[in-house]
Amino acid sequence: MIEFNNVTKTYGLAAHAPKALDDVSLRIGRGELVVLIGASGSGKSTLLKMINRMEQPDSGRVMLDGQDTAHMPLRELRLRMGYVIQSVGLFPHWTVARNIGVVPTMLDWPRERIAARVTELLRVFDLDPATYGPRYPHQLSGGQQQRVGVARALAGDPEVLLMDEPFGALDPLIRTALQDEVKRIHQASGKTIVMVTHDIDEALRLGTQIVLLEQGRIVQVGSPLALLSQPANAQVADFIGRSDVGIKLLSLQRADSLARADAPHSGPSLPANATLREAVSTLALHGCQSLNLLDDTGAHAGVLHATDLFNRRHTGSLPLSDDQGQHA
Amino acid sequence: MRVAPNRLVSGEAVSFFALLQGPVWGLAVLLVGLLLLSLAPPRRIYLWLTVAAATVLAVGLGALAASHATLVVQASAPFARTALGSGLWLAWLLLGLVLADALQALRAGTLARMGVATTALLPLALLLVSGGADELSIMKEYANRSDEYWGVIARHCQIVALALLFTLAVGLPLGWATHRYARVGRAMFPLLNIVQTIPSIALFGLLMAPLAWLAASWPALGRAGISGVGLAPGVLALTLYSLLPVVRGTLAGLAQVPSAVTQAAQGLGFTPAQLFWQAQVPLALPVVLSGVRIASIQAVGLAAVTALIGAGGLGSLMFEGLFSSAQDLVLLGVVPIVVLGALVDGLFKLLIGLSAKATPTMELAQ
Numbered sequence: 082m083i084e085f086n087n088v089t090k091t092y093g094l095a096a097h098a099p100k101a102l103d104d105v106s107l108r109i110g111r112g113e114l115v116v117l118i119g120a121s122g123s124g125k126s127t128l129l130k131m132i133n134r135m136e137q138p139d140s141g142r143v144m145l146d147g148q149d150t151a152h153m154p155l156r157e158l159r160l161r162m163g164y165v166i167q168s169v170g171l172f173p174h175w176t177v178a179r180n181i182g183v184v185p186t187m188l189d190w191p192r193e194r195i196a197a198r199v200t201e202l203l204r205v206f207d208l209d210p211a212t213y214g215p216r217y218p219h220q221l222s223g224g225q226q227q228r229v230g231v232a233r234a235l236a237g238d239p240e241v242l243l244m245d246e247p248f249g250a251l252d253p254l255i256r257t258a259l260q261d262e263v264k265r266i267h268q269a270s271g272k273t274i275v276m277v278t279h280d281i282d283e284a285l286r287l288g289t290q291i292v293l294l295e296q297g298r299i300v301q302v303g304s305p306l307a308l309l310s311q312p313a314n315a316q317v318a319d320f321i322g323r324s325d326v327g328i329k330l331l332s333l334q335r336a337d338s339l340a341r342a343d344a345p346h347s348g349p350s351l352p353a354n355a356t357l358r359e360a361v362s363t364l365a366l367h368g369c370q371s372l373n374l375l376d377d378t379g380a381h382a383g384v385l386h387a388t389d390l391f392n393r394r395h396t397g398s399l400p401l402s403d404d405q406g407q408h409a
Numbered sequence: 410m411r412v413a414p415n416r417l418v419s420g421e422a423v424s425f426f427a428l429l430q431g432p433v434w435g436l437a438v439l440l441v442g443l444l445l446l447s448l449a450p451p452r453r454i455y456l457w458l459t460v461a462a463a464t465v466l467a468v469g470l471g472a473l474a475a476s477h478a479t480l481v482v483q484a485s486a487p488f489a490r491t492a493l494g495s496g497l498w499l500a501w502l503l504l505g506l507v508l509a510d511a512l513q514a515l516r517a518g519t520l521a522r523m524g525v526a527t528t529a530l531l532p533l534a535l536l537l538v539s540g541g542a543d544e545l546s547i548m549k550e551y552a553n554r555s556d557e558y559w560g561v562i563a564r565h566c567q568i569v570a571l572a573l574l575f576t577l578a579v580g581l582p583l584g585w586a587t588h589r590y591a592r593v594g595r596a597m598f599p600l601l602n603i604v605q606t607i608p609s610i611a612l613f614g615l616l617m618a619p620l621a622w623l624a625a626s627w628p629a630l631g632r633a634g635i636s637g638v639g640l641a642p643g644v645l646a647l648t649l650y651s652l653l654p655v656v657r658g659t660l661a662g663l664a665q666v667p668s669a670v671t672q673a674a675q676g677l678g679f680t681p682a683q684l685f686w687q688a689q690v691p692l693a694l695p696v697v698l699s700g701v702r703i704a705s706i707q708a709v710g711l712a713a714v715t716a717l718i719g720a721g722g723l724g725s726l727m728f729e730g731l732f733s734s735a736q737d738l739v740l741l742g743v744v745p746i747v748v749l750g751a752l753v754d755g756l757f758k759l760l761i762g763l764s765a766k767a768t769p770t771m772e773l774a775q
Contacts, residue, residue, distance in 0.1 A: 135676055159678035170673030174691050184677055233677070243676075 083109040083132055083241065083273065088141035090127055090297075101127045102138070103297040109290075114267045114274045116288035118281065120320075123294040125277045129245055132275060133162045145241075160188060163234030167246040169226050171218040177203075177229050178214035184237035202232040206262065224255035231263070244276040248283065260286055281321055285309070285329055293317055305333055331390075332358035337374050339390065340383030345373050353382040360385055422494060428477060436469045443507065451514055459511045460525060467504045468532045470497060475542035482544045490546040492737060519762050523755060547737045547744075554726070554741075562745055565722035568640065568712045569749075572647035573705055580652050580704075584659020584697070594660065601653040609646065609711055613718045616642040643715030650711060651704035658700015662693030694764040702757035709750045713742070 090102040102124045109115050117125040130136040131143050134155055143150045150158055163184075171180050178199045185195045203210040206228040218226055227247060234242055244263075248256040264287055267274050278284055284291050285305045293301045293308070301313040309330050312318040321329070337353040350373035351363050363372055364387050376382040429437060443462045449455040478491035508529070512522055536542050543552065551558060587594035607615070620642050624631035666689050674684050716724025723742045730738030 133676055135672075156678050156680055159676060164673065164676030166669060166673055166676070168667075168669035168672075170667065170669035170671075172670060172674075172688060173667075187678060187683075230673075 082111050082144075082146055083275070084144040084147075085128070085131070086142045086144065088128075088131065088138045088143060090124070090131075090136065090139050100124075100297045102131075104141070105294075105297070105299055106141075107292060107299060107302065109273065109275060111273055112271045113289050114264075114276070114287055115290045115292060116284040117275065117277045117292045117294060118279065118284045118320075119294035121279065122296070124297040125279075125292075125294050126245055128294070129243055129275055129277045132241065132243055133159050133164060160184065160237060161240055163231075163237070163239040163242040165227075165230050165234045165242070165244040165247045167249045169218075169230040171226060171229060171233070173218050175217075176214065177208075177216050177218065177221070178210075180218065180229060181233045181236050183233060184239075188237055198236055202236060205266070206232050224251055224259065227251060227259060228262070231259070235266070240273065242272055242274045244274065246277050246279070249278070249280075256283070263287060282329075285332065293320065306330075309333070328358055328361075331361060332356045336360045336385055337382055340374050340385050341389070343371075343384040345381045346371065346384065348372050350375050351385075352376075357390060361390060364390075423477070425496065428473060433473060436466060436473065439466045439469070447507075453515060456511045456515050460508060460515075463504045463507045463511070464525060464529045467501060467508075467529050470500060471533045471542075472536060475536055475545055478542070478544035478546075490549065490737075491544060492546040519755075519759055523759075526751075526755070547740050550735070550737045550741050558741075561721065561723055561726060562749075564720075565709075565712055565724075565746070565749070568643055568647065568715055568720055568722050569705070569708045571640075571644045572651060572708050572712070573701075575644065575648040576651040576655050576704055576708075577701070579648070580655030581659055581697070583652070584656045584700075585663065587656060587660045588663040597656065601656060604649045605653050609650070609714045610717060612646045612649065613642055613715070616645055617718065620645070638719040640720050642718055643712070643720030647708050647711055647715065651708050654700045654703040654707070655697075656700075658697050658703070659693070661700070662696030663689060665696060666692045691764075695761050698757060698761045698764055702754065702761065705753045705757060706750050709746060709753055713746055 085105050085107040088102055088105045089100060091098050091100050105124070105128065107128075117128055119125045127136050131138055132145075132150070134143075134150060137151075145153070145158070145161075171177075172183070175183075178196075181199045181202055182195045185198055190198070199214065200210040203213060208225065208228060213221070213225070213229075218229070221229065227250075231244075231247065234244075247263075248259050251259065260283060263274070263276075266272070267287075276287065285308075288305055290302060291305055291308050292299060293313075295316060301308060301317050303311070308317065309321060309326055312321060318326075334357045335353070336351060336355045336357055336359070339357070340353070348369050348371055349363055349367045351360055353374040353376050360372065364370070370388070371384050371386045374382040374385055439462050443459065443466065446455055446459045446462065474491075474493055474497060481491050508525060512525065515521075517525075537548070542548050554561075583593075583597065587597055604612070617638065621638075670688055670692070671684060674688050679687070712720075712722050713724035713727055716722055716728055723746050725742075727739050727742030727746075730736065730740075730742060
């Protein structure tokens with residue numbers, strides 16, 4: 082568990098210099114995927130870097146499992162955490178395999194175990210170990226480089242994975258693929274992940290908890306659903322985007338949650354684990370009233386009706402506040 | 410070529426065309442061929458033909474000069490001196506340029522370049538070793554000094570090596586310091602720049618007095634070889650000159666290590682020592698070596714001047730020749746300096762190539 086207690090940080094010496102972090106307190110539970118989000122200058126990146134002491138607080142404490150990180154040996158602390166940055170920072174003079182194996186090497190793992198771990202991680206990230214292991218970073222595309230960057234961060238099996246705008250420099254298609262991979266890894270491994278982003282869609286897609294920062298202060302902490310349905314103030318609502326809150330809400334719920342157990346019909350079909358947002362898109366595209374849902378094996382898993390989507394009796398499972406209109 | 414009855418008179422010129430007979434016509438044909446090739450479109454086949462023609466011509470001209478010198482001695486007086494004319498030196502220079510240009514256009518690698526250089530220089534070297542060129546005046550000067558000659562070359566190398574050793578010992582840490590602490594750079598570079606602008610002879614003069622004083626004050630230093638004249642001020646001056654390129658190169662090398670790499674390394678738990686040895690050193694090495702290369706070539710040339718303050722080396726031959734108007738003696742000193750410079754250059758290019766191979770392009774990592 083990571084805990085920030087009254088953390089304050091100011092860059093520059095002048096007394097009137099703006100505070101990068103202003104009395105921030107936050108608890109990040111084990112196994113959470115916490116997304117720190119905010120405009121540039123909101124202090125989100127500084128907050129992340131305090132966890133592995135790339136930044137030091139002026140006052141306040143950062144605790145890891147109840148221990149003050151300031152008193153831990155720096156190297157030990159960092160070896161317990163994976164670290165991914167936007168500019169990747171692979172070692173250009175080392176092969177992909179050696180890049181991924183760098184933390185296990187520092188942890189003095191036996192050679193065979195390192196090799197096995199590198200192979201395993203390359204497979205996880207859909208990179209053929211025989212092809213990509215011996216390559217150099219400059220021979221990879223941007224998306225592949227960041228895959229290796231994430232694999233490198235995970236190699237030492239860290240308790241915590243820190244990601245500083247990891248996908249900011251990638252094009253949307255590759256970004257989505259990598260987001261899916263991170264989500265999958267989080268669900269499979271149960272690691273605590275802290276990620277910085279300025280992309281609200283990425284935050285809503287990935288976060289179990291979202292922390293919205295503004296000028297060094299935390300404005301709101303909550304689940305994606307809570308942030309969408311109960312924004313703390315007008316600025317949060319602004320940040321999330323007012324016009325498409327409904328669509329974003331739909332993207333948080335799976336299509337099969339509203340499925341009826343009807344027999345299949347001749348209309349279009351969609352995977353059962355698609356979001357309601359994708360369902361709406363498919364319905365609109367085909368101009369129809371219902372669609373078939375298919376499970377992983379391709380078997381029929383029910384029918385989704387458009388009327389159910391826009392019926393509060395069903396979507397009432399979402400804790401929509403009635404005064405949302407007043408915020409918006 | 411110039412043929413003179415003895416060492417002192419300047420002799421009369423013998424032109425290439427006067428020697429046109431028998432196999433020499435082959436050289437003339439090659440010369441014309443080279444001219445025609447210069448008009449041909451830059452295809453790989455023509456470029457390789459150019460390389461081949463220029464190489465054969467360079468070797469052939471040397472062999473021709475040597476054989477004519479032998480003929481002259483056999484025909485007339487044994488004291489006759491056959492010197493290589495300015496035309497031949499110029500021809501060699503031009504052929505060198507032609508080779509360099511053609512190899513550049515061919516994008517030849519270091520190994521191919523070295524191969525061509527060897528094919529051109531090896532026969533000439535064999536000619537020298539076999540004694541076939543012994544009747545050329547420059548070789549007669551060599552024969553006069555053969556017992557001390559290799560010692561002089563060794564001395565020259567010693568001056569350069571010592572200067573480089575001190576430069577690296579001081580320059581590499583200094584370069585690192587200028588990278589780590591910007592203030593050191595601001596203090597250091599104006600000083601090094603000023604040193605670079607002081608004429609070498611003036612710098613030797615400036616160093617003589619303090620070194621002589623040091624030797625007088627601490628006799629132990631004097632016994633260790635430190636004095637106002639000789640090796641010590643020479644090496645010290647060369648070190649001062651070499652510092653700027655080495656410090657610059659080190660700074661530039663460290664500065665171009667992508668900050669993303671350092672940041673990621675720190676975040677992953679590298680110790681400062683691991684960061685330095687595993688990331689910064691290998692990534693900075695090619696640029697650092699380019700700095701050392703410039704310093705070394707510069708030192709090989711400048712070491713000639715240290716002869717003026719009694720440090721010895723090839724400069725001593727060169728100046729002796731200059732003061733006694735013995736052109737061949739000057740050449741006897743200069744040619745090895747040029748060869749040494751080229752060797753050092755080639756060696757460092759090879760090292761840089763090797764270190765850059767371990768550091769594939771960093772563009773994407775930035």
